[in-house]
Amino acid sequence: xHEIRCPKGHEYSVVLNAAKYEILYDLGMNxxxxxxxxxxxxxxxxxxxxxxxxxxxxxMQNANISSELSDQAWKTISNQxxxxxxxxxxxxxxxxxxxxxxxxxxxxxxxxxxxHKGYIPSVDEAIGFGKVVYNxxxxxxxxxxxxxxxxxxxxxxxxxxxxxxxSWVVNESAKSMNLSxxxxxxxVVDFDVMLQKFNRK
Numbered sequence: 596x597h598e599i600r601c602p603k604g605h606e607y608s609v610v611l612n613a614a615k616y617e618i619l620y621d622l623g624m625n626x627x628x629x630x631x632x633x634x635x636x637x638x639x640x641x642x643x644x645x646x647x648x649x650x651x652x653x654x655m656q657n658a659n660i661s662s663e664l665s666d667q668a669w670k671t672i673s674n675q676x677x678x679x680x681x682x683x684x685x686x687x688x689x690x691x692x693x694x695x696x697x698x699x700x701x702x703x704x705x706x707x708x709x710x711h712k713g714y715i716p717s718v719d720e721a722i723g724f725g726k727v728v729y730n731x732x733x734x735x736x737x738x739x740x741x742x743x744x745x746x747x748x749x750x751x752x753x754x755x756x757x758x759x760x761x762s763w764v765v766n767e768s769a770k771s772m773n774l775s776x777x778x779x780x781x782x783v784v785d786f787d788v789m790l791q792k793f794n795r796k
Contacts, residue, residue, distance in 0.1 A: 611769065615645045616649055620728070620771045623637075623771075628793050630718075636706065636721050649752075649755065652755075654686045687735070691738055698728075722790075729771070771792070
């Protein structure tokens with residue numbers, strides 16, 4: 596969100612109406628379009644972690660846990676990715692009755708190689724990892740829609756969006772993922788369809 600004041604004193608809010616995981620995925624796609632493959636992989640990986648947070652907090656709401664208590668619990672794992680993955684895995688299992696999709700050991704190794712060892716991936720490698728993350732997130736959203744219905748997910752999603760504080764607000768949505776947009780009753784979009792939005796002519 597950006598707060599803007601014009602020379603005449605009018606205040607505007609420019610708001611990207613998207614959850615944090617959607618914004619991070621967009622950043623990854625934009626970095627990829629600009630040729631920054633390492634930065635794109637880092638953003639894709641961060642997007643997935645923030646999606647885990649989204650899922651965890653959604654399930655806390657379903658369990659009638661107050662947002663204050665949920666946020667308090669989140670603080671105990673907010674700096675530890677493995678604990679976040681563990682929380683996601685067990686909540687997914689308890690709520691949906693099966694193990695969640697997960698990154699393969701090869702994909703985890705690739706991510707760690709890029710982020711921790713300075714490896715600069717090729718464009719194809721970056722796109723490949725982005726596709727894995729995208730399909731992972733879409734698969735979970737599809738399961739959530741099947742069990743809870745789109746409206747319930749969107750109701751929670753809307754609480755995660757930034758709010759503009761000025762009198763005039765300009766809203767934009769993420770290009771890659773947009774849970775607020777549906778087609779044929781679902782917000783899930785095929786990766787190749789999404790990719791076309793970022794193809795430069």
